[in-house]
Amino acid sequence: MAGIETSLDSETGGRGGRSSLAGNATDKALNLLEAASAPGYPHRLGDVAATAGVPKASAHRILQNLVATGFLASDGSGGYGPGPRVRALAARITQGCEEDQVMRAELEVLGRRIGHTVQIGVRTGDAITLLVKVSGPNPVQDSSRVGMQLPLHTTAIGKCVLADLADDRLTDLMGRLGLAPRTENTLTxxxxxRAELVKVREQGFALDDEENELGVRCLAVPVRDAKGSVIGAVNVSTIAFLETRETLLSRVDAVRTTAGALHGLLG
Structure with a gap:
């Protein structure tokens, strides 16, 4: 992207239930807004309430208020999805957003350097949400898309986030969500x-070895906010039969450079 110097240029250059998060009225409304706006809408009341961790009766009342104010839309048959105010807000945030431009520019340079699909994802509640994706040249691609929410324990990005949590918070999270398998390789x-997360902390990167999607192997390096907390990760996605685990591991330094360039960008 013209006018943006990237780090690599300069080197060469459904969450499960969320009851513990649905505390005050603002938390509940935001959790419901997020759940109702997730891909695949319209979503039924019961599903939205369960995902947000809000009792169904309270969820119905709050959802009606969100519809009345234009943040959500109702399909007239009990289904909910994003309303005009949410769509307008999303457009204002993403159009011309400097942070988004920087993220995309960094990922584009990384993608060209290593020849693979690269993404950045962040923790949103009890899941990982993909913010930016730059597809690689290979015609065989993974199934990820921007806005998709993925489990914490099955993804390399999620493991980076989990490895930064204090032990009591990690215990609470695992107990609340469970460790449901996505493939036969998922750590359940x-x-x-916990043993895997110890390695992540020691190595400074995480692997998803066909644990979230069969045939897809990923490597991720943490991205930190201005206070030093891990909020997400830069991820490289490869097709397992086209690139070995060892070759993927050789990309760590390039991914680490990109992740370092994004330090503090998102908070």
Whole structure:
């Protein structure tokens, strides 16, 4: 992107239930807004309430208020989706957003350097949401898309986030969400996941070895906010039969450079 110097240029150059988060009225409204606006809408009342962790009766009242104010829209048959005010807000945030331009520019340079699909995802509640994706040249691609929400424990991005949590918060999160399998390779035992997270902290990167999607192997390096907390990660996605695990690991330094360039950008 013209006018933006990137780090690599300069080197060469459905969450499960969310009851614990749905505390005050503002939390509940925001959780419901997020759940109702998730891909695949319109969503039924019961599903929105369960995803947001809000009792159904309270959810119905809040959702009606969000519809009345234009933040959500109702399909007239009990389904909810994003309303005009949310769509306008999203457009204002993303159009001409300097942070988005920087993220995309960094990912484009990284993608050209390594020849693979690259993404940045951040924690949103009890899931990972993909913010930016730059597809690689290979005709075989993973199924990810911008806005998609993915589990924390099955993805390399999610493992980067989990590895930064204090032990009590990690225990609470695993107990609340469970460790449901996405593939036969998913780590579903708490002890196994904890051991994996120790390696993530020591190495400074995480791997998803066909744990979220069969045939897809990913490597991610944490992205931190201005206070040093991990909020997400830069992720490289490869097709397992086209690139070995060892070759993917050789990309760590390039991904680490990009992640470092995004430090503090999102908070």
């Amino acid at each position: 035992e708490p002890a196994a996941l």
